[in-house]
Amino acid sequence: MSEVFNRETAPAGGYDLVVFDWDGTVLDTTAAIALSIQHACEKMRLPVPSTKLANSVIGLGWREAIRIIAPTCPVEEYQTFSKYYAAHYRSLENEVHLFPGIEALIRALASAGVTLAVATGKSRRGLDRVLKMTGLAECFSATRTADMCASKPNPDMLEEIGIETCIAAERTIMVGDTTHDLYMARAYGCRGIGVTYGAMSAESLLEAEPILLCNDVPALARALGADVLLAKA
Numbered sequence: 001m002s003e004v005f006n007r008e009t010a011p012a013g014g015y016d017l018v019v020f021d022w023d024g025t026v027l028d029t030t031a032a033i034a035l036s037i038q039h040a041c042e043k044m045r046l047p048v049p050s051t052k053l054a055n056s057v058i059g060l061g062w063r064e065a066i067r068i069i070a071p072t073c074p075v076e077e078y079q080t081f082s083k084y085y086a087a088h089y090r091s092l093e094n095e096v097h098l099f100p101g102i103e104a105l106i107r108a109l110a111s112a113g114v115t116l117a118v119a120t121g122k123s124r125r126g127l128d129r130v131l132k133m134t135g136l137a138e139c140f141s142a143t144r145t146a147d148m149c150a151s152k153p154n155p156d157m158l159e160e161i162g163i164e165t166c167i168a169a170e171r172t173i174m175v176g177d178t179t180h181d182l183y184m185a186r187a188y189g190c191r192g193i194g195v196t197y198g199a200m201s202a203e204s205l206l207e208a209e210p211i212l213l214c215n216d217v218p219a220l221a222r223a224l225g226a227d228v229l230l231a232k233a
Helices: 030-043 051-056 062-069 075-095 102-111 124-134 156-165 179-188 202-206 217-223 227-232
Strands: 017-020 115-119 142-144 172-176 191-195 212-214
Touching: 017 156, 030 051, 030 062, 030 075, 051 062, 062 075, 102 115, 102 217, 102 227, 115 156, 142 156, 156 172, 156 179, 172 179, 179 191, 179 202, 191 202, 191 217, 202 212, 212 217, 217 227
Parallel strands: 017 115, 017 172, 115 142, 172 191, 191 212
Antiparallel strands: none
C-alpha cells in the first residue's frame, strides 16, 4: 500500500471494495432518464409524472419503476412503455457525460489496488453499452444490473458482488445518489455514502442514514481518502 494512500485512515474508514451506482453517480443521466420517462407516458397517453417523481425511481428495476411512475399502465403494456422510453433515451445518450472528476477518481482507485464494482438499475445491455462508451469497463472487477438480480433496495446485487470479489460487507462501501442505493447498503450490512449531485436531495438521502454525504466528486475523493492520489496524478 502506498505511504500516502491509506484506506484504513480515510474519513470513510477501512475498506477494500467500493461499489458505485451508475446513473446519477458516475454518469450524469438524471435529466435524460426523467425526460424519457415523461415521453413514454405521453406516448402511452398516461398521466405524465413530475420530474421529482421521475427522478425518484432512478436506480430501481424497470417493472418496479413503472408501478410508481405509471401505476395505471397495464402490465401487458410494460414492454411497449419500455420501448418508448428506450428509443427516447437513446436519442439523448450522446448528450450525457461523466460527472467532472469521476473518471479520474475511478481510475486512481483502481490503480491503487482498490477493488471496484457497479450495482445499477440499468439493464445488462445498457450497462455494457455505457461502459464501452466511457472506456471504464477495465476498472471494475464485478458488475450487477437490475435484470440480473432483484431490484434495489434488495441487497441481492451487493451480495453477489461480495461473493464474486470475496470481500466482506464490513470492508465494502456503496456510493450512490438515491435512497435505493443507501437502503440496499444498509440491508447488506455495508456502509453507504450518498452523493447529492444526482437524482435526490440531501434531505431525502439523509433519511437512509448514510455515513457521509458528498456534494461533488472532490468531496467523494476526500471521503475515500483518494484526494492524495488525484493530487499526484
